[in-house]
Amino acid sequence: MNSKIIAGIFSFSILVMLGCKPNASVRINKRASMSNISNLPDNPLEMNPMAVSLRPEQKTISTLYGNGIASRRLTGSANYAPGSVLYLVTWKEKADTEWFGARIPDQITAIERVAIDRNGQKNYTFYKSPACPAVFYSKKDERPSIILSMPIAVSPGLYQGSFKQLTLANTKRCVVNITAANNQ
Structure with missing residues (x-):
């Protein structure tokens, strides 16, 4: 009798352990990650995300990443300082199998790098993918x-004033623009 109880508890515990194991291979979006970045000077995904752009017509998602110097612009600096490095990474998008109607990044289609040197010169490089060398781009x-x-991207946590002031400033600006448009 004791052996049947022990066997039952053991079987139940094995079922619980196997049933609670997440399928990690499905949860990680490997196609959207950068597995081979040998031709890039930096890994943009390790930098600070600064802006997101969705283009539903083209079915792409772009994220602007910046190094520590470039991310100072998030707290109110007007221009990018010398030493800033920015990456605009663009992915094709696909339907999310976990959430109905959601779209997630799929495969990287382009990586653009802009670096500002100490003289303020902009250096632009275009990569077709993380594994490809830099290519010529006509524009x-x-x-x-x-x-x-x-x-x-504006975040209330990064804004130096209060969120209420930010909202009022944006409202006043909209009213001014509407008034100016009506006077013309």
């Missing part, structure tokens, strides 16, 4: 300006 003169002018 390389306009891309750094577009990347550097991307609006930074």
Whole structure:
């Protein structure tokens, strides 16, 4: 009788242990990660995310990452300081199998790097993927300006004043723009 109880408890504990094991291979989105970054000077995914851009028509997601110097702009600095390094990483998107209607990054389609040297010169590099070497890009003169002018994500925790002041400032600006448009 004791052996039947012990066997039952043992069987139950084995079932509990096997039933609670998550399927980690499904939970990690390996296609969206950067497994081979040998041709990149830095790993952008280890930098600070600064902005996100969704383009539903093209089914892409882009994230702007910056090094420590570039991320100072998050706290109110007007321009990027010399030494700033920014990466705009673009992924194709796919449907999330875990959440109905959600979209998640799939495969990296492009990586753009803008570095500002100590003289304020912008150096632009385009990568087709993390494993590919830098390639020539026909619009390389306009891309750094577009990347550097991307609006930074606003977080109430990073805003120096109160969130109420931030909301009022944005409301007043909208009213001014509407009034100016009506006067023309």
